[in-house]
Amino acid sequence: MDEFMQAAIDEARQGRREGGIPIGSVLVRGGQIVARGRNKRVQENNPIKHGEMDCLYNAGRQRTYRDTVLYTTLMPCFMCAGTIVQFKIPKVVVGESRTFGESQEFLESHGVEVEIVDLDECVQMMQEFIEAEPTLWNEDIMEL
């Protein structure tokens, strides 16, 4: 597997071990990881810290994102998709979009390249989590 998607999956699994929601993300520039992040709704009691948001927070203030690629284990929600568009990140590589996938058209219509790797490992990680913690998942996607 691509080392960057593997790093995003590692973040997701670390989040699950912490009692959190297993979604991870890494920001890459020139073949190097700039920052890593994972969903921290539970760990930090923070509703805006989805995996992609935590990664961009950890990256700090970047002069530009036009030369970056964002990897994420799950298709971004509209918060994270809006952030990708706003930050002018040109490409997002997505572990899977079977569990959640409504932002793809929005991203593509704003010129973001969306590559879906469609990994069974990512789907299984989410399915195991959703079966174990359905209320927490529904809180995270605002479907309570």
Added chain:
Amino acid sequence: MDEFMQAAIDEARQGRREGGIPIGSVLVRGGQIVARGRNKRVQENNPIKHGEMDCLYNAGRQRTYRDTVLYTTLMPCFMCAGTIVQFKIPKVVVGESRTFGESQEFLESHGVEVEIVDLDECVQMMQEFIEAEPTLWNEDIMEL
């Protein structure tokens, strides 16, 4: 002026006094302010803390946002607009959209009611800031 927009402006002015970007926001439910926030890119060195995001962070984990209204001194960027859509906030009241305004169609197409108050006070606050700190403003809207 509406007390909630006034509270958002107060947050924006507090941010400017701190050396930050003067954009403020409040979340309202049932005629009460649930949380206040302001852009903290400078104060916390944090690119994801726009005014609306800081407000939603300060509100903590809410069971639902369907009964809330978000006030903001400036038309939301796509990060904040995507968050409003994702969090299913039904209405946003905007101080002004002359300085920045590209997300209105996105919000409305996703069922969010957008009320633009169009206050000269908000426009002037932004113009004074942009004239004093053009690089910081361009960083915040990712136009460097």
